[in-house]
Amino acid sequence: xxxxxxxxxxxxxxxxxxxxxxxxxxxxxxxxxxxxxxxxxxxxxxxxxxxxxxxxxxxxxxxxxxxxxxxxxxxxxxxxxxxxxxxxxxxxxxxxxxxxxxxxxxxxxxxxxxxxxxxxxxxxxxxxxxxxxxxxxxxxxxxxxxxxxxxxxxxxxxxxxxxxxxxxxxxxxxxxxxxxxxxxxxxxxxxxxxxxxxxxxxxxxxxxxxxxxxxxxxxxxxxxxxxxxxxxxxxxxxxxxxxxxxxxxxxxxxxxxxxxxxxxxxxxxxxxxxxxxxxxxxxxxxxxxxxxxxxxxxxxxxxxxxxxxxxxxxxxxxxxxxxxxxxxxxxxxxxxxx
Amino acid sequence: xxxxxxxxxxxxxxxxxxxxxxxxxxxxxxxxxxxxxxxxxxxxxxxxxxxxxxxxxxxxxxxxxxxxxxxxxxxxxxxxxxxxxxxxxxxxxxxxxxxxxxxxxxxxxxxxxxxxxxxxxxxxxxxxxxxxxxxxxxxxxxxxxxxxxxxxxxxxxxxxxxxxxxxxxxxxxxxxxxxxxxxxxxxxxxxxxxxxxxxxxxxxxxxxxxxxxxxxxxxxxxxxxxxxxxxxxxxxxxxxxxxxxxxxxxxxxxxxxxxxxxxxxxxxxxxxxxxxxxxxxxxxxxxxxxxxxxxxxxxxxxxxxxxxxxxxxxxxxxxxxxxxxxxxx
Amino acid sequence: xxxxxxxxxxxxxxxxxxxxxxxxxxxxxxxxxxxxxxxxxxxxxxxxxxxxxxxxxxxxxxxxxxxxxxxxxxxxxxxxxxxxxxxxxxxxxxxxxxxxxxxxxxxxxxxxxxxxxxxxxxxxxxxxxxxxxxxxxxxxxxxxxxxxxxxxxxxxxxxxxxxxxxxxxxxxxxxxxxxxxxxxxxxxxxxxxxxxxxxxxxxxxxxxxxxxxxxxxxxxxxxxxxxxxxxxxxxxxxxxxxxxxxxxxxxxxxxxxxxxxxxxxxxxxxxxxxxxxxxxxxxxxxxxxxxxxxxxxxxxxxxxxxxxxxxxxxxx
Numbered sequence: 001x002x003x004x005x006x007x008x009x010x011x012x013x014x015x016x017x018x019x020x021x022x023x024x025x026x027x028x029x030x031x032x033x034x035x036x037x038x039x040x041x042x043x044x045x046x047x048x049x050x051x052x053x054x055x056x057x058x059x060x061x062x063x064x065x066x067x068x069x070x071x072x073x074x075x076x077x078x079x080x081x082x083x084x085x086x087x088x089x090x091x092x093x094x095x096x097x098x099x100x101x102x103x104x105x106x107x108x109x110x111x112x113x114x115x116x117x118x119x120x121x122x123x124x125x126x127x128x129x130x131x132x133x134x135x136x137x138x139x140x141x142x143x144x145x146x147x148x149x150x151x152x153x154x155x156x157x158x159x160x161x162x163x164x165x166x167x168x169x170x171x172x173x174x175x176x177x178x179x180x181x182x183x184x185x186x187x188x189x190x191x192x193x194x195x196x197x198x199x200x201x202x203x204x205x206x207x208x209x210x211x212x213x214x215x216x217x218x219x220x221x222x223x224x225x226x227x228x229x230x231x232x233x234x235x236x237x238x239x240x241x242x243x244x245x246x247x248x249x250x251x252x253x254x255x256x257x258x259x260x261x262x263x264x265x266x267x268x269x270x271x272x273x274x275x276x277x278x279x280x281x282x283x284x285x286x287x288x289x290x291x292x293x294x295x296x297x298x299x300x301x302x303x304x305x306x307x308x309x310x311x312x313x314x315x316x317x318x319x320x321x322x323x324x325x326x327x328x329x330x331x332x333x334x335x336x337x338x
Numbered sequence: 339x340x341x342x343x344x345x346x347x348x349x350x351x352x353x354x355x356x357x358x359x360x361x362x363x364x365x366x367x368x369x370x371x372x373x374x375x376x377x378x379x380x381x382x383x384x385x386x387x388x389x390x391x392x393x394x395x396x397x398x399x400x401x402x403x404x405x406x407x408x409x410x411x412x413x414x415x416x417x418x419x420x421x422x423x424x425x426x427x428x429x430x431x432x433x434x435x436x437x438x439x440x441x442x443x444x445x446x447x448x449x450x451x452x453x454x455x456x457x458x459x460x461x462x463x464x465x466x467x468x469x470x471x472x473x474x475x476x477x478x479x480x481x482x483x484x485x486x487x488x489x490x491x492x493x494x495x496x497x498x499x500x501x502x503x504x505x506x507x508x509x510x511x512x513x514x515x516x517x518x519x520x521x522x523x524x525x526x527x528x529x530x531x532x533x534x535x536x537x538x539x540x541x542x543x544x545x546x547x548x549x550x551x552x553x554x555x556x557x558x559x560x561x562x563x564x565x566x567x568x569x570x571x572x573x574x575x576x577x578x579x580x581x582x583x584x585x586x587x588x589x590x591x592x593x594x595x596x597x598x599x600x601x602x603x604x605x606x607x608x609x610x611x612x613x614x615x616x617x618x619x620x621x622x623x624x625x626x627x628x629x630x631x632x633x634x635x636x637x638x639x640x641x642x643x644x645x646x647x648x649x650x651x652x653x654x655x656x657x658x659x660x661x662x663x664x665x666x667x
Numbered sequence: 668x669x670x671x672x673x674x675x676x677x678x679x680x681x682x683x684x685x686x687x688x689x690x691x692x693x694x695x696x697x698x699x700x701x702x703x704x705x706x707x708x709x710x711x712x713x714x715x716x717x718x719x720x721x722x723x724x725x726x727x728x729x730x731x732x733x734x735x736x737x738x739x740x741x742x743x744x745x746x747x748x749x750x751x752x753x754x755x756x757x758x759x760x761x762x763x764x765x766x767x768x769x770x771x772x773x774x775x776x777x778x779x780x781x782x783x784x785x786x787x788x789x790x791x792x793x794x795x796x797x798x799x800x801x802x803x804x805x806x807x808x809x810x811x812x813x814x815x816x817x818x819x820x821x822x823x824x825x826x827x828x829x830x831x832x833x834x835x836x837x838x839x840x841x842x843x844x845x846x847x848x849x850x851x852x853x854x855x856x857x858x859x860x861x862x863x864x865x866x867x868x869x870x871x872x873x874x875x876x877x878x879x880x881x882x883x884x885x886x887x888x889x890x891x892x893x894x895x896x897x898x899x900x901x902x903x904x905x906x907x908x909x910x911x912x913x914x915x916x917x918x919x920x921x922x923x924x925x926x927x928x929x930x931x932x933x934x935x936x937x938x939x940x941x942x943x944x945x946x947x948x949x950x951x952x953x954x955x956x957x958x959x960x961x962x963x964x965x966x967x968x969x970x971x972x973x974x975x976x977x978x979x980x981x982x983x
Contacts, residue, residue, distance in 0.1 A: 228763035232823075235721050235755045236777040236830070237747035246776075250767035375845035376816075489932045519708035520874065524916040524927035531924055546846065549875070552920030576920050590850035592879035594917055599898060600702075600857045600880055605850035611815045612845070626847075 067329040074325020080318035084311075088135040095129035099285045103129075107301055121290075121304050122297060130285045131311055137286040138315065141202050142267040146260050148206035153213025154249070154256065160214070161221025162244050172218075175211045183208040187270060191279050198281050201274060205267045216259055220252035254330035258323050265319035272312055287312050339406075341366045341540050342387070342425075342508055347400035349379070349386050355398070356382050357564045361641075364508065369534065369541040371555035371572075373548065377612045379564040380544050384512050387542075388427060389417045405507070423453045426501035428494070430513035435497055436485040442469065442496050443481040446503060453504045468499040472529060491522035498529065505537050512544045527554055548591055552576050557647070560584050563612060563622035566641060570648040580650040583608070583623045621652070629654045669696035669732075670866050671720070671753075671834055676729035678712070678719045685937040689715040691890035692729070697834065702860065702867040704881025704898075706874060706913070710936050712890040713870045717836045720868065721755055722746055733834070751781055754827040758839035760819030764811040770797075770822060771807040777830050796825040799862075800855060817848035821855065828859060834866045841876060853880060874917050878902055883969075886910045889936055889944045892963065896970030906966060906977040909945050943975065951976040 068074055087094075097103070106124040108116060118127040160171035178186075190204040224230060225248065233247045268287075274280050275288025276295075287308040294304025340363035349357040357379035364370045374380045385391050387402055389409065402409040404425065409417065421427075429435050437445060446468055447461035456464060462481070469477035472495040485493055494514065501509055511530060515523035531554060534541045543555060551558055551572065558575045560568040560583065568581040579585045589606035592598060610626040620635040621627070627634065631654055641649040642656050650656055678690040689712040697703045707713045718724040720731060722738060731738040733749065741749055757763035764773060774793040778784065784792065794804050800821040811819055820840060827835055837856065841849040853876070859865060871877050877884060884901045886894040886909065894907040905911045915928035931948045934940055940947050946956040955975055963973040 228757045228759060229765050231718070231723055232755065232757060232763045232826070233765075233776075234723055235750055236780065236826070237750040238776070238780050239747075242780065246768075247765055251765070375847060491932055519872065519933060520916045521708065521912060521927070521929045522932070524918075525930070527918070528924075528927045547918070548846070549918035549920070553918040553923060553925070572920075587846055590847050592849075592853070592873075592875040594875050594878050594902070594914060594919070596903075598879055600853070601882070604854045604857060605879070607850045607854060608847040609851070611817050611848060 064329045068325050071325045071328060073321050074329070077318040077321025077325060080314055081322060084135050084139065084315050084318070087132045088139050091132045091136050095126070095132055097129070099129040099133040100125060107297075109301070110303055110307075118307055119303060121293060122301070127290075127304070127307060130290050131287070131308060134285050134287040134290060134308060135311070135315075137198070137281075137284050138268045138271060138288075138312070141198060141205065141271045142264040144202045145205035145209060145267040145271075146263045148203065149209035149263060150213055150256065150260050152206065152210040154217050156210070157214040157217025157219075158221050158244050158249065158252075161218035162225055162240070162248065164222070164225075168218075171214075175214050175218075178207075178211040184270070184273070187274065188277075188279065191274060196274075196279055196281050198284065201271060201281065205270050208270070209263050209267065213256065213259060213263070216255060217252060220255060221248055224248045224251055254326075257330065258327045261319050261323035261326060265316040265323075268312065268316060268319075340364060341368075341405060342542070343401070343403040344383075344387070345401045345403070347383065347386065347402065348398040349382055349391065349395055350398040351395050355564065356395075357386070360400070360561070360564075360566055362559045362566065362569060364540045364542055366507070366540055367534065367538055369531070369543060369554060369556045371543045371545060371551040371558045372561060373545060373551050373558055374561035375546055375612055377563065378561040380561050381512055383561075384427065384510050384542070384544050387510060388421050388425060389414070390421075390427075419453075422449055422501075422506070423504045424506055425508045425510065426504070426506040427510040427512065428497045428501050428514050430516050436493055438485055441482050441484055442488075445496070446481075446500050449500055449503045464503070465499075468503055469496070471502070471533070472496070472499045474499075489522075491518055491526060494518060494526055495529065498526075498533070502533055502537060502539070506539055508540045508542060509534070510542045510544070513546070514543070515550065516545070516547070523550075530554075548587060560587075565622060565638075566649075566651065567623065568648075568650045568652075569641070570645075574645070574648055580644055580648070580655050581623075581652045582627050582629050582655065586626075586628075670699045670701075670734060671697040671868075672730075672732040673720070674730040674732070676716070676719065676731065677727040678715050678724055679727045682937065687937050688712075688890050688939055689936060690719060690726075691939070693887075693890075693892055694729075695885055695892060695895065697866050697868060699833070699866055700860075700864055702869055702880060702882045704877035704884040705868060705870045705887060706872065706877045706884060707887035708872060708913075708933055710889070710933060711887045712936065713872075713887050714838055716887070717755065717838045717868060717870050720836060721750065721753055723755075747781075751830045752832050753834045753836065754830065754832040756820075756823050756827045756835060756837045756840045759843050760816060760823050761811075761843075763823055764819060764826075766811055768810070769807065770809055770811070773811070773822065774807075774826055774829055777826065781830060783830070792829065796829045799828070799859070800825045815848075816844055817851060820844060820848075820852050824852075824855065824859065828863065828865075831863070832865070834868065836868045836870070838870045839872065840869075842871065842873065849876070856880075874913055886913070889934065889939055891944065891973070892971075893945065893974070894970070894972045895963075897968065900968045900970045904970070906970070906972040907945075907974050908949050908951050908976075912948075943973075945974075 102124040103126050104113065104116060104120050104124050106120055106122050108120045110117065110119040110127075112119060116126050116128065118131065121127060121130070156171050156175070160168045187204050187208050190207060191201055194200040194204070230243060230247055233243050238247070271280065271286060272288030272291070275286045276292040278292060280286055280289050290308040291305045294301065298305055342364040344363065345361050347357060347360040348355065360379070360383060362370070372380045372383065382391070382395065386397055387409065391397070397410050400410070404420065409420065412420070443462060443465045446465040447458070450456050450464050451461045466477045466481050469480055474480055474492060474495050485496070488496065509530070514530065515526050518526060527550065530541060533539070543551070545551060555572050557571050558569065559566055560581065562583050568575070568579065568584050575584065576588070579588055586606070586608040590608055592605065608626050620637055621639050624630045624634040634654065639651045639653050641651040642653070643649050644656060673696070674694050676690055676693045677688070680687040680689060691712070693716060695703070705713050705716065715724055719726050722741070726739060733753065738749055768776070771793060774796055775789050778789045778792060783789065793807060797804055797806055802818060802821055802825070806814070811822065814822065840856065841852050844852060856867070857880070860867060869877065869880055878898070881898055883897050884895065885892050886907065888909050894901065894905070894910045901910070905914055912928040929948050934944070934947065942958045943949070943952070943956040943961050946952040949956065953976070959975070961973045961975050963971045965971050966977070
């Protein structure tokens, strides 16, 4: 039994005539020769690759979506936001009248009058109509301000992080100037100087929010520009614009998307705070202005402040849940597992 | 009696079974190499021996007997007493295995004080001794340094010093030299082998590098896709490998040898990749095997003894070679 | 005439207070159709040298001549044209392919950027490239993460070859791959070279791989080439004590448990030793080695060595 080891024919000896010969080749000739290792160029050409690729990636593109939908709190956040969005979208249909118009006897409590399920305020305005119309303003300003700040932040951050050097120094200084001024004071001063219209408020909130985005994008770009992936693109003769927009940006976006969802929430809070202080647009109703109006009667008719307050809390919470969910879903290390 | 006896070990994740039915043993003072490519389950096996499996993974079946005690049955507290004292482990990345904010002395004394109850001063003296033992120059000075002041090779020596601090009976080294340069790798392997002899310990070397195995291992266990495909002492394994995978690996390795040059002919390849083994019905190597038969795709081959200490999990080569053995001798 | 000629090339970095001399006075040539192996340990500057040749890192001084044309002073525009002729295959196929692009974008991008053909012919070319490296054509719609390591490296090779370069710099192309996959990739590279008449600069820390793959070998230590020669002469007659130590350090089944050939650590490239940079670890070092830097000299058969005592050392 032990003697046969030394006489084993090696597989190599049947193949191409080099490599290790482990034993005598003559012994092998008596046995039917096994198929040699195929040695054509790329031997696994069509056989192994197609099937492997399928097995390796059963999820592919929709991995992040699935990971998100498996997260119950993230789905709850999404559902709440969907309700708020639907209310905002349907506001003109549901409550075609001006929400600032007086409709009935003032200070009816919620449940008192079935026509006005959430009651009326000190001036006899429908609270529910105000809430629904207020959602439009809050979401509009939140989304628009976020959009502006993300675009500005990405532009500055990408330029700064990708090119580095003097451009980077200058842009970092600019960001630092904005970050040293307390955000809310900057916001109040800006709105006070400009007219308190929706576009002005939006731009003012964006002005306060973009530096954080710029810093994040800059950090991502600085890390990514050293990656082999970007070296490869440079080595292939790609131009700077293409590398920034097509190679680096898609990889830098996930944390920006996460930050954007939280920025929407912050923007809604800022708008509410401005309106509460009476610095909002006087011609539109918003959640903040409703709380501000109810402030005087906090002891007698607390529902006037509590209901819009609750709307803000729930919406901001929903956006934060979405942000957390996106963070987990877009971070492959957390969402993949085994 | 074997120091470590792994019997029928199966490690499972909720959706995968990366190690299946693995059995092997390590004798006192012996160097056993667990060889395989990525995805073979070799590193997971090492972690399972110490009860350090990542979350989600569990030992689905099998026994790990160390000096007669079944480690899989031990409570966490008892297992902690075994770790570091009886069985120690070193990892591939000496950069991340050391705590960057503690001095080398702190990290070594922590282990000896925990397991041997030495006083602070005695532990410090022991730390210097240990640094000297792993041939770190100027141990008196080095003991107060931080890991970032050392090179990769020196950090791996410190890891080894911590590992052997309590004179373990078994040292598990998971790819100990993969991150190191070739001249440093030679030093570290030399050191490990010297310690093995001086401290009477056994060494379980987990590696993908056949050259390291051939030079330093007494016995070799070859793994493929979570199973043992061949086990033999180093000499017969390299002179006359039986399993088609082992043969394929040896053929595919470029070597520092005469006549080994691309102008003289291509390397012999193993086609495909280990991913082909994902859905296992028969032999996991069947999709890549040049000797594959119909039966290979339906039945998982069991290891069979080709000689006293040589087993192979391939009925095709086993029967063919046995017939030869009978016909010739 | 040599395809690529490098003369006294230096690439130094400022790293904190110190100057890191990653590439320090390196000269060599690559002939058309030749594979030059560049071997050395970590921190020896081999990877920086590869990137400098593509001007991904700017040289501090020295000349790089490609086809007789100076590469050092090329404008951004001219540099893009140069990069059509010289391509790179990276070590880590996971990091060097953009995870957000499909294979069609990865392979088609270089063609689009350089305005090769129209949209339709570009699709044909990407399919040809896949055929060539042994990947199925339906790979075009997939993303890099859907492929195994070996397959990704095939994609990396396909991308490097799609612009039909003349020189490919392979930076550790098989180091991240499993042994059974290494052979596939080496054979593929070898086949591509024969089919397309390529030249390679093959950078690796793995002596066995360089031994197999290179026609001529450069041995690098701390930023400098200490020995070079054809594969036949260098492997059978290594002269520099460092080359010998490298060869001796490779685990070898015929010598069981032999002692490590070199003691001591690799010095940091921030503090390069005086004189011969190898002298602190060299078994042959004398007082002269501590002060006088050896000049590279020819020792016949196209072999060069930079050592004062290369003649004294016993033949390996």
